[in-house]
Amino acid sequence: xxxxxxxVQLVIKFYPYKYRDFARIxxxxxxxxxxxxxxxxxxxxxxxxSPQLDRTSxxxxxxEIGLDVEKFRASLDTKKNDKIIERDLKLALDLDLYNxxxxxxxxxxxxxxxxxxxxxxxxxEELNAAKx
Amino acid sequence: xxxxxxxxxxxxxSHVSGIPLLWLGGGNCRKNILKRLSGLVSVVSRVYGxxxxxxxxxxxxxxxxxxxxxxxxxxxxxxxxxxxxxxxRDAPLTIVEFIDYQ
Numbered sequence: 023x024x025x026x027x028x029x030v031q032l033v034i035k036f037y038p039y040k041y042r043d044f045a046r047i048x049x050x051x052x053x054x055x056x057x058x059x060x061x062x063x064x065x066x067x068x069x070x071x072s073p074q075l076d077r078t079s080x081x082x083x084x085x086e087i088g089l090d091v092e093k094f095r096a097s098l099d100t101k102k103n104d105k106i107i108e109r110d111l112k113l114a115l116d117l118d119l120y121n122x123x124x125x126x127x128x129x130x131x132x133x134x135x136x137x138x139x140x141x142x143x144x145x146x147e148e149l150n151a152a153k154x
Numbered sequence: 155x156x157x158x159x160x161x162x163x164x165x166x167x168s169h170v171s172g173i174p175l176l177w178l179g180g181g182n183c184r185k186n187i188l189k190r191l192s193g194l195v196s197v198v199s200r201v202y203g204x205x206x207x208x209x210x211x212x213x214x215x216x217x218x219x220x221x222x223x224x225x226x227x228x229x230x231x232x233x234x235x236x237x238x239x240x241x242x243r244d245a246p247l248t249i250v251e252f253i254d255y256q
Contacts, residue, residue, distance in 0.1 A: 031245040033234045037252040048255035052238065061238040068255045075256055106236065114252055117230060122254040128247055129229030145247060152246040 025142075029149055034065065036107050037114040037122050044075035046107065051080045053103035054094045055087070063087040128152070 036052070038045030048068055055064030067083045068075060077098065084094040097103065114124075117131075125132040125141070128148045132141065191214060199207035232250045 026247070028242050029245055029247055031234075031239055031241040031243060031248045033232075033237050033239040033248060033250045035232075035237055035250055035252045037254055039254050039256070042254065042256040045254050045256040052255070056238045062240065065238070073256050110237070110252070113232070117232075119252055122252055124252045126230055126232050126248075126250040128249075129231060130227055131230060145249075148247050 026145065026149070030145065034061075035110040035113065037110060037119060037124075038107065039122070044073070047077060047080065047098065048072075048075040049107050050098055050101060050103055051075075051084070051094075053106055054097035055084065055089060057097060057102070058089050058093065060087055060089055064089075 034052070036049040038049045040046075052061060052064050052068065055061050064083065064087060067087060068080075071079065071083065080098070081091060081095060084091050119133075121133050123135060127141075127144050128151075130144060130148070132144060195207055195210055195214075198210050234248065234250060237250075
């Protein structure tokens with residue numbers, strides 16, 4: 023994102039693995055933060071702190087980034103954004119995804135934690151193609 | 155090949171359609187085709203000699219390169235409305251990332 027500025031949009035879809043204890047709640051935390059306009063901060067702090075993503079830690083991160091903690095807590099408790107997560111899960115299953123992260127770069131599927139240079143190569147190819 | 159996976163190899167047919175035939179059908183298909191090609195090269199070499207074998211190898215290799223180059227990239231349409239994002243909505247390039255934070 024830093025390298026390509028306004029030429030790239032990154033959209034996040036949630037695909038919490040059902041056998042990981044905190045995968046689902048961390049997705050809910052991301053959306054709860056998004057409701058308060060702080061998705062970016064929560065997204066990045068969770069990536070940094072992972073796998074420490076239990077409920078207590080998430081509440082601490084919410085406080086750290088300046089969220090309304092009570093609203094955040096209520097969002098987690100009521101599973102307010104459950105529909106969005108279910109929607110993304112269904113999409114992932116429909117796409118037959120089996121690994122995270124999975125990227126779609128202008129629709130081209132890239133599976134797994136690939137080297138940055140490889141992702142960059144695809145990005146450059148697609149940006150060049152978009153210019154034509 | 156597109157779709158390099160670190161953790162486990164993807165079904166390659168979901169990334170590339172058309173030629174190269176070698177990459178469709180999985181490992182057994184590849185082994186069978188390579189075995190047959192190897193047999194063909196041996197036969198040609200015995201019947202026509204070393205020069206023909208070299209010519210056949212060059213033709214096969216060129217065919218593989220052309221096939222790989224002409225293979226189509228499969229693209230998926232991913233709906234993005236209602237999902238959190240970074241960057242501008244009208245950017246020329248959209249990356250959708252399916253993520254598990256844990």
